[in-house]
Amino acid sequence: MTCKDFLALLDDMIDDTVTVEVRAELQAHLGRCPHCEVIFNTTRKTIEIYRSHEIYDLPSGLRDRLHSAIMARCKKGC
Amino acid sequence: MPTIQSIAGELEPHPDVALVERVRGGDLSAYDTLVRKYERQLFRIAQHITQNREDAEDVMQDAFLKAYEKLEQFQGNSKFYTWLVRIAVNESLMRLRKRRTSKMVSIDEDIETEEGSVPRDLADWAPDPEQNYNQAELGEILRKTIQGLPQGFRIVFVLRDVEGLSTEETAETLGLSIPAVKSRLLRARLQLRERLSRYFHRKKGLDK
Numbered sequence: 001m002t003c004k005d006f007l008a009l010l011d012d013m014i015d016d017t018v019t020v021e022v023r024a025e026l027q028a029h030l031g032r033c034p035h036c037e038v039i040f041n042t043t044r045k046t047i048e049i050y051r052s053h054e055i056y057d058l059p060s061g062l063r064d065r066l067h068s069a070i071m072a073r074c075k076k077g078c
Numbered sequence: 079m080p081t082i083q084s085i086a087g088e089l090e091p092h093p094d095v096a097l098v099e100r101v102r103g104g105d106l107s108a109y110d111t112l113v114r115k116y117e118r119q120l121f122r123i124a125q126h127i128t129q130n131r132e133d134a135e136d137v138m139q140d141a142f143l144k145a146y147e148k149l150e151q152f153q154g155n156s157k158f159y160t161w162l163v164r165i166a167v168n169e170s171l172m173r174l175r176k177r178r179t180s181k182m183v184s185i186d187e188d189i190e191t192e193e194g195s196v197p198r199d200l201a202d203w204a205p206d207p208e209q210n211y212n213q214a215e216l217g218e219i220l221r222k223t224i225q226g227l228p229q230g231f232r233i234v235f236v237l238r239d240v241e242g243l244s245t246e247e248t249a250e251t252l253g254l255s256i257p258a259v260k261s262r263l264l265r266a267r268l269q270l271r272e273r274l275s276r277y278f279h280r281k282k283g284l285d286k
Contacts (some may be wrong), residue, residue, distance in 0.1 A: 047239050070139050
């Protein structure tokens with residue numbers, strides 16, 4: 001497996017949608033290629049960071065105001 | 079890492095289905111529940127697309143109102159949440175078009191078609207690189223980094239990786255093919271990774 005092959009399957013590896021056989025090949029490539037290992041680990045970490053940090057939070061005051069406005073208009077039939 | 083759709087069961091009806099039925103029967107409190115359940119997600123998605131807080135507030139409200147008006151059109155063959163997200167994405171893009179009157183805005187904007195080269199990178203990140211920053215700094219880095227992505231990549235990444243839609247749901251929501259979603263997702267992830275590396279390498283071994 002080349003680095004290009006690995007990259008083509010990177011998302012499937014991260015999303016865990018590969019077969020056991022393909023996963024084994026990918027793991028074997030990772031064991032041999034420190035570049036791809038870094039790419040794999042840091043890409044996975046990138047997703048994890050974006051998933052776990054809310055970068056556009058909706059403050060509760062604003063949330064309540066918007067919520068009330070929506071429901072008030074729905075009550076009137078929009 | 080299991081994806082959200084692989085955890086969700088396909089056999090039992092989604093709890094939203096019963097809520098939608100109650101709303102159709104005139105029970106507004108059921109809609110209140112649905113709005114409360116998804117308002118933060120819609121706000122986030124709208125903010126990611128419009129990159130403007132006021133627009134995101136308007137989009138969120140308009141999307142819920144439109145969904146309420148059009149509830150009869152909801153077929154139930156997709157999840158209510160996916161249907162709602164599609165409305166919010168369309169509202170967000172419309173809002174952007176209004177702002178940039180001279181230029182058409184679409185999710186195809188800024189997308190280069192050529193395949194990227196294989197990244198070469200030996201400088202690994204620290205185990206928890208985000209620990210080198212306080213919450214405000216980290217938030218700024220993450221916002222700045224994702225805002226720099228081409229829009230068509232950013233939307234796919236947000237729906238798929240941040241909001242947990244499946245590849246199929248993302249494709250359906252954006253009117254893209256599954257291969258197009260996959261290709262954009264890979265490039266979005268790699269570009270974000272590369273951009274974040276600048277911050278997470280810089281601090282490594284340095285006193286803050």
